[in-house]
Amino acid sequence: MWCLPHPRRAGHTLVLLDTEGLGDVEKGDAKNDVWIFTLAVLLSGTLVYNSLGTIDQRALEQLHYVTELTEHIKVKVAGEGGRQKGEDSAEFVHFFPAFVWAVRDFTLQLELDGREITEDEYLENALKRRQGQPEKLDLPKKYLRQYFPSRKCFVFDRPAPRCDLARLDELPEAALSPDFLEPAQRFCSHIHQHAGTKTLPGGHVVTGTLLGNLAVTYVIAIRSGAVPCMESAVLALAQIENSAAVGEAVAVYEEQLEWRAALPTESVQELLEVHAQCEREALRAFMARAFKDDEQQYQQQLKDKLDSKRTELCHRNEEASSDRCKAVLMELSQELEERVREGSYSVPGGYQRFLADQREMVEKYQRVPWKGIMAAEVLQEFLKSKETVAQAVLQTDQSLTDRQREIEAERARAEAAEREAQLSQEMQAKTEQLLQDQTRSHQEHVQQLTAKMEQDRKQLLAEQERALALKLQEQERLLREGFRGEAARLEQQMQNLRQEMNRPRRSVCVVC
Template identity: 40%
Template structure:
């Protein structure tokens, strides 16, 4: 375990980098092929359309095309909160940009649906930072507010880190806005076959949680003692000790806090002073350079951004599956479709659907790469070994592509399909290799044997001494043929076939050669017939050896494939076990904290968390 941790830290250290910008100062993202592409401004990922007075969520196809360009794993940060609370401005700071997500200076909500913007990750070269800005909760102009819970659910399910943006204090009103956490269990279904604790099962799908308190002007003190921002949040999430006659209101109070603590195991709080004391400047904040902003706000913003960059992990589904841009687009489609159609998203079914799509693409991309590589081989190859070595090299490359893209192929359905297509393609190219070689070899034989064939047709060997001249002619053809280069894999077979085809002519020539005695003719004829048998046997052996090499190579490639599959499955198993151990440890700690918490008198006396802060 320690060794794996050291290796992980080493990989992280190697992958760290700074933001890259072009000459115009625009952010750019390096793809896996080292080519660079950029996203100049946010686009709508999920549109919120109103049809017949009811909200309907629709995925924007253009955003899916944009996401498909990201081949690296993504870290997804989403923000939720009341409308007109400065969510978009905070996301722009995460993007390292002055402008980006649209801001507004009126009471009208600016962001509708979910908007997306990706930028290079400031700490890691091997991943991309995707930012999701959601429409505000509780917008009175929407008319139908039922989709707030769906927007919130999508923000949770798509992200690695979820920011809740509140104003002034952590108060009951803000917590009431987070009632959607309670509704998640109605909108999301998780099978708990392998996990007894249902809340632990839910939490494996959930992001880290950051509460951003904006325009905070109080002192962080509790009972006269200074506290940290995290203490502030944890204090707000304390449970009331319930008496036997507890009211439903108390139960509701505790239930929301319990869900927040159980589903979002990793929680963090940041408080921000106002960016500027001038109301006029607040309306023009997009235009203000940092040197016009409050220093305290800048330092708080820097700590906030650094925490997210360091702690928001790569987005994963089913614990072990890293999400890249293409997969994020697929998840957006699948989750949105599920919520629109049945109002319930079964996370395992979403993973199965994602796996089906990804595995089909894995087969397609892997086999296409193999075929494209095979097309680069100059046929005919000199030897079968040369052909097989190249085929094995290209199959290894294709297999790597398949394994990198495939997910949850537990029954090896798609792996078997991949291997079958590769095998069929290899055989097609092997046949082409043989045909090219045979075509070339037969042309060479025809060229060098033209004189002999003419002499045979004219009967020039059916004379005394003709057998000797015939054998010399055959030997001359053989030498000339063997001196030719690049004949390919059928070089020996074609020569043997030609020599065998001439044995019948040789027997006739022997029988008509008057220079040979009866005994000599008999002996030469026997030798000729014996050579025919030997040549047939040699041709048969060459064919058997040819297939033996091909089958051995197939077997070795199959063994390599299974070994790589076992390695991948073992890595996934270890990652799964480590994650579940972490979840259960965190759950045990939460239960311990529940037991340690005494009656929360401040809430009983005042009813508002802000009153505990002086």
């Protein structure tokens, strides 16, 4: 494996996988070669097949592995009786890589019937099927065209004189043959420009982690004696990737929260807006990574976690506000407490002085900024704790008659009741804001899921349109070559594909 930053696509890595050669007589295990070829097909987005000399019948016979691919790969999980009912080459075309045939040490002239032809025309002529040819000889051509409708060919002259081939790695580029360098540069340019991003069925982009997990999944299946199944592999990968997507999304939420949230906030609404921004970014991260979460199982897991984060955030905000308010009150009430201890209010008219000083302290408290959402509740608790002191001062104030004391006591109870009512209204408003945020959160999940499903639908439609165009090209070739029966079967495949493309997609249903 050789990995390097893609020279033309930002954010992409070009991964080159090199397999051991096929057909090595010293290995003596033909099954090993079939599995290597199969694994290369499953893992690659572009498959480069190397051969020496020319593309003749012998070269095609050596590529007999292509005729066995459907025996070693399944697209869908088999139902009762083994293979998936109705599975044919049409299923494989969606998921097989583009095919590039690189012919090394090529010595022929690119000519056909006296005219110069391109490398691609050379390949297509070599793959041209001819009526009356024995079926065994025709199979590699048939299946190569059937499974790899996207094909490209490059031919390379010998890179250097025979005497220099043994030390080819040591030669500077200037010492290599121009007839080798020119197609080599065109080959590299083609790979850089046209090799598509590796995707899974459904259009999900394969990352480095996914590629590693995909390789492990297929190799385990091969070593166990089973036939690798694309659908099973994708479902297994989806479970791994979707779990990771939930974890990544939660991490994004926490990272966003760290620099967005300054606790305590002045209102519940301000806090919920911060949560909404963080949740939106977390959802984007999840949607970018998750795939085949058809039942929204993992999205629901994420929503549950984010709901818990919101509850935790509200609790932290209340604690921060409460701590700040208590600290402010402790500082502001020191002078009042000291006067009570010194008996400054145990004099005629002391109760009114006490009330005046307490009101002044409350006014100072209310002017202090950044107290947060617990300001009223903490103040109410503080004033409640001072009711006993106030009553004691009231009772010892000799300037007041018994009737005046009753009036003052009733006034204090009324003020306390008014504060309680106001606090109750604030609590009700908080509850309503939290309920509104739950509705907003649900709508955000539905909105992003709808956008993702629409994106997935467009990707799938693009895949199907590409497959349809390639099948149409192959049908035209079959008709030109006289294989009308195969062309008719291909037409049926195309009709099935068109019906699939026109089938209504399911609606979004998110249960939260």
